[in-house]
Amino acid sequence: MLSLRKIMSLLAVAIVILIPTFVSACRQRPIEPEQRYQLKGTVVSVDKRGATVTISHEDIPGYMEAMAMPFKLKDERFLSDMAEGDRVQATLVVAGLKSWLEDVVVTRETVDQSDIRSPQARAEPRPGDEVPDFKLINQDGKHISLHQYRGKTLVLTFIYTRCPLPDYCPLMTDNFSEIQKLLKADAALSERTHLLSISVDPEYDTPKVLREYAVHHSADTTQWEFATGNKDEVKQVATYFGMQYWRDQDQIVHSLRTAIIGSDRRLVKLYHGNEWKPQEIVSELRNQ
Numbered sequence: 679m680l681s682l683r684k685i686m687s688l689l690a691v692a693i694v695i696l697i698p699t700f701v702s703a704c705r706q707r708p709i710e711p712e713q714r715y716q717l718k719g720t721v722v723s724v725d726k727r728g729a730t731v732t733i734s735h736e737d738i739p740g741y742m743e744a745m746a747m748p749f750k751l752k753d754e755r756f757l758s759d760m761a762e763g764d765r766v767q768a769t770l771v772v773a774g775l776k777s778w779l780e781d782v783v784v785t786r787e788t789v790d791q792s793d794i795r796s797p798q799a800r801a802e803p804r805p806g807d808e809v810p811d812f813k814l815i816n817q818d819g820k821h822i823s824l825h826q827y828r829g830k831t832l833v834l835t836f837i838y839t840r841c842p843l844p845d846y847c848p849l850m851t852d853n854f855s856e857i858q859k860l861l862k863a864d865a866a867l868s869e870r871t872h873l874l875s876i877s878v879d880p881e882y883d884t885p886k887v888l889r890e891y892a893v894h895h896s897a898d899t900t901q902w903e904f905a906t907g908n909k910d911e912v913k914q915v916a917t918y919f920g921m922q923y924w925r926d927q928d929q930i931v932h933s934l935r936t937a938i939i940g941s942d943r944r945l946v947k948l949y950h951g952n953e954w955k956p957q958e959i960v961s962e963l964r965n966q
Contacts, residue, residue, distance in 0.1 A: 712773040715741045721764040721784075722746050723922065726757050728933060728951050731779075732922070733766055741770070742842040748922075748933060750845070752780040760784055775844045775852070802920030807945045809937075812915045814876065814905040817888040822905060828943055830872045831966045833857065833959060835936040836916060838879035839891045846934065849952050851875065855895055856956035858902050861963075870941070871963055873902035878916055880906045919948060938962055 719735030725748070734746040749770070751757060760766075764786050768779040803809065811825040824832065835854065841847030854873055861868040877883035883891075888904035897904070906912065922933040936954060938946040947962060 712771050713741075715739075715770045715772070717766070717768050717770045717779065719746075719766055721760050721762055721766060723762060724757055724760050725922070725933065729754050729757065730933070730951075731757060731760055731766075738770065741772075747843060748846070749843075750778040751782065752778045753782070756782050756784065761786070772844065775849055777843050777845055802948060803918065803945050805945050805947060809939050809943050809945055810914075810918065811943075812918070813911060814907040814915070815885060817885050817892050817899060817904040819885040822903065824939070825943055827872050827874075827939075829941050830870050831941055831946070831963055832872050832874060832939040833936070833963070834874040834876060834939065836878050836919075836921060836934070837875050838877050839883050839887055840879065845952055850934065850936065851895055853954075853956050853959075854902060855897065857959055858898060860956060860960045861901070867960075867963060868901065870966075871901070875902070875904045876912065876915055877904065877906045878912055878921075880909055880912050938966075940966060 715738045717733070717735050717738055719733040722732040722734050724731050728748075730748040730750055732746055732748045735744060737744045752771075764784050766782065766784055768782040771778055771780055809824055811823050813821065813823050816822050833854075835850045837847040837850050839847075854875060858873060861871055877888060883906050885906065888906060889899075892899050892902070892904050907915075916935075919935045919937055921935050934951050936949040936959075938948075938959065940946045946966065
């Protein structure tokens with residue numbers, strides 16, 4: 679029989695042996711692997727403010743078909759060197775919820791500009807501006823208008839369900855899902871807040887498609903609606919908020935905008951891009 683002292687000694691040795699292994703295991707957390715794809719295309723527009731370049735690219739085998747999309751650059755210095763019509767070769771890196779272009783090679787040559795459509799510039803609304811009563815159709819096929827939410831603070835963003843880049847439309851939807859969870863934890867705030875995701879791909883994103891999308895993302899559509907409309911209706915809303923928005927063949931090219939509209943239907947705040955966080959929106963809502 680081993681004495682108690684002997685048993686305690688053996689346990690101490692075992693612990694000393696296991697601690698480095700445990701620490702090593704803790705440090706070696708799995709890192710989501712990066713996926714890399716070769717991209718070739720033509721520059722459509724350069725948004726230095728949003729630090730993105732929109733490229734009309736060829737098919738990316740194994741990832742997405744040919745379309746025009748905005749991309750982040752790993753080295754943003756290239757933004758100063760790019761211009762509409764430039765040919766681009768790069769590596770598209772997708773890592774979790776982030777994506778970017780690296781190993782960028784830009785070639786300037788004479789090209790036919792007739793197929794490259796730049797969005798029309800438009801002044802964006804400012805805080806305090808009254809938002810028009812835009813008319814749309816929700817995921818249940820019911821007609822809605824922005825003014826029907828008078829008395830509640832409205833948070834709206836723009837998406838389309840086929841968007842392949844994880845840090846664009848999918849991120850906006852994930853952020854709204856998190857906002858809804860945060861609102862559910864605050865009954866008073868939840869009662870006076872409404873969420874609205876507007877699709878900029880109305881030809882594909884029918885009410886039925888949006889309803890299925892809402893279910894897939896566990897959205898409570900009594901508070902978080904998804905909307906579409908005809909092409910003119912959707913474009914009116916998108917361009918009002920200063921989005922770069924146009925069609926490239928059968929795909930939609932768009933920047934990102936998220937807006938908070940007060941209970942008096944006046945703009946409270948307009949967010950550009952995808953840098954904002956759900957808690958930031960909720961904090962702003964608490965101040966209304």
